[in-house]
Amino acid sequence: MSVVKMENVVKNYKVGKVDVPAIRGLTLSIEKGDFAAIAGPSGSGKTTMLNLFGCLDKPTGGKVFIEDHDIITLKPDQLADVRNEHIGFIFQSFNLIPVLTAFENVEFPLILLKKDGPSERRKKVLKMLADVGIAELANRLPSEMSGGQQQRVAIARALVKNPDYVLADEPTANIDTKTGHEILDLMQAMNQNLGTTFIFSTHDPKVMEHARRLIHIRDGQIESDERK
Amino acid sequence: MFKLALRNVLRNKRRSFLTGLSIAFAVMVVIFIWTFVSGVVTSLFNNYVTGSVGHIRILNVNYLKRETMLPLSATVPDYQRIITVARQNKNVTLATGRIKFGVLMDIKGKNKPVLGVGIDPQSEETVLGLSKKMVSGTVLKAGTSETVVGAGLAKEMGLKSGDILTVITQTAHGSMAGINLKVAGIFSLGVASIDNRTFFLSLDQAQQLLDMDGRVTEIFLLIKDPDKAVAVAAEIGKTLRSGLTVVPWQANGFLYFMMAIMRYIYAAIYAFILVLASFTILNTMFMAVMERTKEIGMMKALGMKEGELSRLIILEALILGTLASFIGAIGGTLLAYYISTVGIDYTAAFEQIKDVEIPLAYVYKGEFSWLTILTGFLLGALLAVLASVFPARRAANLDAAEAMKE
Numbered sequence: 001m002s003v004v005k006m007e008n009v010v011k012n013y014k015v016g017k018v019d020v021p022a023i024r025g026l027t028l029s030i031e032k033g034d035f036a037a038i039a040g041p042s043g044s045g046k047t048t049m050l051n052l053f054g055c056l057d058k059p060t061g062g063k064v065f066i067e068d069h070d071i072i073t074l075k076p077d078q079l080a081d082v083r084n085e086h087i088g089f090i091f092q093s094f095n096l097i098p099v100l101t102a103f104e105n106v107e108f109p110l111i112l113l114k115k116d117g118p119s120e121r122r123k124k125v126l127k128m129l130a131d132v133g134i135a136e137l138a139n140r141l142p143s144e145m146s147g148g149q150q151q152r153v154a155i156a157r158a159l160v161k162n163p164d165y166v167l168a169d170e171p172t173a174n175i176d177t178k179t180g181h182e183i184l185d186l187m188q189a190m191n192q193n194l195g196t197t198f199i200f201s202t203h204d205p206k207v208m209e210h211a212r213r214l215i216h217i218r219d220g221q222i223e224s225d226e227r228k
Numbered sequence: 229m230f231k232l233a234l235r236n237v238l239r240n241k242r243r244s245f246l247t248g249l250s251i252a253f254a255v256m257v258v259i260f261i262w263t264f265v266s267g268v269v270t271s272l273f274n275n276y277v278t279g280s281v282g283h284i285r286i287l288n289v290n291y292l293k294r295e296t297m298l299p300l301s302a303t304v305p306d307y308q309r310i311i312t313v314a315r316q317n318k319n320v321t322l323a324t325g326r327i328k329f330g331v332l333m334d335i336k337g338k339n340k341p342v343l344g345v346g347i348d349p350q351s352e353e354t355v356l357g358l359s360k361k362m363v364s365g366t367v368l369k370a371g372t373s374e375t376v377v378g379a380g381l382a383k384e385m386g387l388k389s390g391d392i393l394t395v396i397t398q399t400a401h402g403s404m405a406g407i408n409l410k411v412a413g414i415f416s417l418g419v420a421s422i423d424n425r426t427f428f429l430s431l432d433q434a435q436q437l438l439d440m441d442g443r444v445t446e447i448f449l450l451i452k453d454p455d456k457a458v459a460v461a462a463e464i465g466k467t468l469r470s471g472l473t474v475v476p477w478q479a480n481g482f483l484y485f486m487m488a489i490m491r492y493i494y495a496a497i498y499a500f501i502l503v504l505a506s507f508t509i510l511n512t513m514f515m516a517v518m519e520r521t522k523e524i525g526m527m528k529a530l531g532m533k534e535g536e537l538s539r540l541i542i543l544e545a546l547i548l549g550t551l552a553s554f555i556g557a558i559g560g561t562l563l564a565y566y567i568s569t570v571g572i573d574y575t576a577a578f579e580q581i582k583d584v585e586i587p588l589a590y591v592y593k594g595e596f597s598w599l600t601i602l603t604g605f606l607l608g609a610l611l612a613v614l615a616s617v618f619p620a621r622r623a624a625n626l627d628a629a630e631a632m633k634e
Contacts, residue, residue, distance in 0.1 A: 099239055104232075108530065
C-alpha cells in the first residue's frame with residue numbers, strides 16, 4: 001500500500017524569466033514501512049522531491065497523491081492539515097523552537113493537531129522521549145543539548161503524532177559520524193518497531209548503507225530504484 | 229500558545245525592554261498631559277462661566293453690542309419678573325441679576341480702571357462660593373453698604389477689612405454719584421483677572437448708586453447641561469419681549485474655540501504620540517519575524533496554519549504592549565495624581581502680567597480621571613496590536629520551503 005505517490009511530476013523554478021527544471025517527469029510510489037533513501041549529488045532535485053512529498057511545494061505538472069487525495073487542488077490551510085495529520089519532518093539543522101524545552105518541542109505538533117487533551121499529550125510526549133532515549137532531558141532547552149540530542153528531540157517531534165511517513169532532509173549532515181550512525185540506528189529501530197515509513201535524502205554513501213530502499217536521482221529523474 | 233508567545237517576547241530581553249519602555253513612556257506622558265490639559269480647560273471654563281459669561285445670560289440687545297464699555301444705558305428692566313420666567317424653564321438651575329460697572333480708582337495718584345459688580349450674595353454663593361474664598365473678614369450681606377474686595381486690588385490700594393472704600397462713578401443717567409462702602413472682607417478666587425480688579429457689593433446698593441431701580445445689566449443663568457446652552461437659550465428667548473437677547477456661553481468665540489476645538493487638537497496630539505511609540509512595536513515585530521524566518525518556515529511545515537501564525541505574532545505584540553501600557557498607566561496615574569492634587573503654581577509668572585483679560589488661575593491642577601487613565605492604557609495596548617498586524621501577515625505569508633532554505 002502506498003502512503004505517497006507521484007505521477008509524472010514536473011517541477012520548474014523560475015529564475016528571472018527562465019524556467020529551470022528541477023524535477024522532470026518523475027513517477028514514484030513510497031510503500032508503507034519503507035525505509036527509503038533518496039540519494040544523489042547536490043542540485044539533483046533531492047530537496048525539491050522532499051518538499052513535494054512534504055506538501056511544502058506544489059508540482060508544476062503531474063500529480064501527488066497522499067492517501068489517494070491529489071494535493072494539487074488543496075488550499076494552504078488544507079495543506080497545513082495534511083502535513084499536520086500525515087507527515088512528520090526532520091530537518092538537517094534540527095530546527096527546534098529555541099524558547100521551548102525538549103518536552104514542549106515534542107508537544108508542539110500535538111497542540112497544533114488539537115486532538116488530545118493535556119494529560120494525553122503528556123503521556124504521548126513522555127513515551128516518545130523515552131523511545132528516542134532522552135527521557136531525562138525533557139526539561140532542557142535546545143541550547144542546553146548536543147546536536148545528537150537535539151536531533152533525537154526532532155525525531156520524537158516528527159513521530160509523536162504517529163504520521164503516515166516521516167521526511168528527513170539530510171538528517172545526519174550537521175552531526176559527527178558516530179552520532180550520525182546512532183541517529184540512523186534510531187530511525188531504523190523506529191521503522192521496525194513502530195512501522196513508521198521514512199523517506200530521507202543524503203549524499204553520504206555510509207548513510208545509504210542503512211537504507212532498505214535506495215533511490216538514486218540525477219538531473220531530476222530517477223536513475224535507479226533498488227530494494228535490499 | 230500563550231506560553232510560546234511570552235517566551236518569544238522574552239527571547240530578546242533588551243529589545244523588548246526598550247520597545248516596552250517607549251510605549252510605557254508614551255502612555256505615561258499622554259495620561260499626564262491629558263489630565264493636566266483637561267484640568268486647565270475645565271478651570272478656564274469654570275472661571276469664564278462663573279466670572280463673566282455664565283452658561284447663558286440675558287442682556288439688553290444694545291448692551292451686547294458695546295459690552296466692553298459696560299454701558300449702563302442699555303440694561304435689563306423689570307429683572308425680577310424675567311428671573312421668575314427664566315426659572316420656569318426646567319433646565320435652569322440658577323438665575324440671578326448682576327450689575328457690572330466701571331470705576332476709576334485713584335491709587336497713589338494713578339487712575340486704575342476697576343470693575344464693580346453688584347450681586348445677590350445669597351444666589352451668588354452657589355456660583356462664586358465667596359464664603360470659602362475669603363482671605364480675611366466676613367462675607368457680603370444683602371442690604372448693607374459693605375463691599376468685599378479682590379485680594380490683588382486690596383493689596384494695591386492698601387485696603388484692610390474695616391476700611392472705607394469710596395466709590396465715585398457715573399449713574400445710568402450720566403450724573404455723578406458716590407458711595408462709601410465698608411470693606412467687610414478680602415476675597416481671592418484664585419483668578420488673576422478677577423482678584424486684581426474687582427470688588428463686589430450688594431445688588432440693591434449698586435441699583436441705588438447707579439440709579440437703576442428694578443434694573444440689572446445682565447441676568448446670569450446656570451443650567452443642568454452646559455452643552456445644551458444653545459437650545460435652552462433659544463427656548464428662553466421665545467418667552468422674552470423684544471429688546472432683550474439670550475446669549476449662550478458658546479457665543480464667546482475664544483471659550484468656544486477652547487472647549488470645542490482645543491480638545492480635538494490635543495486628542496490628535498495624544499494619538500500622534502502613541503502612534504509614534506507604536507512604530508517601535510512595528511519595527512521590533514518585523515525584526516522578530518525576520519530573525520525567525522527559518523523557525524516560522526519550520527512551524528508552517530509542522531502544520532501551523534497562517535491564521536495561527538499571525539495570531540502568535542499579534543499575541544506577542546499584545547503581551548508586550550499590554551504590559552508596557554500597564555506600567556505606563558501606573559506611572560501616568562502617579563503623575564496625574566500629583567498634578568491634580570498639587571498642581572503647578574503660576575503665581576510668580578502672573579506677577580509679570582497683572583492685567584490680562586483671560587481669567588487665568590494662579591494654580592493649575594489636573595483633572596484626575598480614571599477614564600483618562602483607562603483610555604491611555606487601552607490606546608497603548610490597541611496600537612501595539614495594530615502595529616503588529618503587518619509583520620504578522622508577513623510571517624503568515626512566508627513560503628515554508630523558501631523560509632527554511634535560509
